[in-house]
Amino acid sequence: MDDLEAVSSERLGRRLRELRTESGMSLRAVARELGISASAVSQIERGTMRPSVSRLIAYVSAIGAPLAAVFDLTGQKEPPPELAVRRAGEVAPIRLGGGVTFRRLSPGPTPDVEFFESTYPPHAVSTAHGQFLKHEGYEVGTVTAGELTIEFESEAVTLAAGDSITFPCSRPHIIGNRSATVTAVATWLIVHG
Template sequence: MELEAVSNEHLGRRLRELRAESGKSLRAVARELGISPSAVSQIERGLMRPSVSRLIAYVSAIGVPLAAVFDVPEHKEPRPGLAVRRAGEVAPIRLSGGVTFRRLSPGPTPDVEFFESTYPPQAISNAHGQFLRHEGYEVGTVTAGELTIEFETEIVTLSEGDSITFPCSRPHIIGNRSGTVTAVATWLIVHA
């Protein structure tokens, strides 16, 4: 059973909680993102859905990994060195343009994030056309459709089964140029 995507309100509430825990003010985050405090407030109240790049910039600005946005399942009896997450325990996050992120790792893992991203036809990671850069090293494999990763000096198109790796500090935009086929990829982001 697949869970419904996290609502805008739930995502906004979680981002607000994480910002508060970080000690950063709404204005400070707005300044770092290069947007108005009103826009940050709209995201945190669930009135505006962020793009992939805006979400990643937001969590970078408050110093938390993307995985922190996902709720951790109710605490169960821990098993030393073992974590299990059953299908349907963590809801995906739907971002602007219909892009969906789903955490694949069974729980928080130090210095590593493991996600699946789904890009519907014509969806891109940043509707504003600005290149994204963040911390870490990215490894991705396309599991369905085609994704295009645009760098400042080149464009790489990946088909099903193709993989890529690059430093996240290299400015990039990820998109699905197909008009009819949804693209899906798994991503491993290493922060060590």
């Protein structure tokens, strides 16, 4: 990862609150969708609690926003570019619960496609609450460093550097790094529609 500092919890929370407000959903309605207290949603939106990967994805799914919208911290809606170039270090990564970091790789908004890099430090998992995640779309991932294990309800698949996986996001899953010493990095393409 480059030297760009990760988005602060406060800035992430502020952006989530903006997206929720744009969606027209109340804080309590989002809390009901996520199965957590309104106080916990408020803590996420104030930046006093950092969401896990699965909680962040569940949050944006509940409000009907793409995950990529979280990275658009200006709040300005951009049309899909005819040509877009984004240089390394121009988009700050988002650090989530457990130290997992997400970085948007697509240089601009791309309809129905989200392209990310995730970094999982040793023993990091996508969920802090042990619940399987499911969301909209179809996921394609490639591990570029270390190993990641994707747990499904009836099986687990461990991927090493260079290995790829694809599955419908509606299939409940948890992603984690079981290593005690090696950081895992993967790129993910989520296709909607």
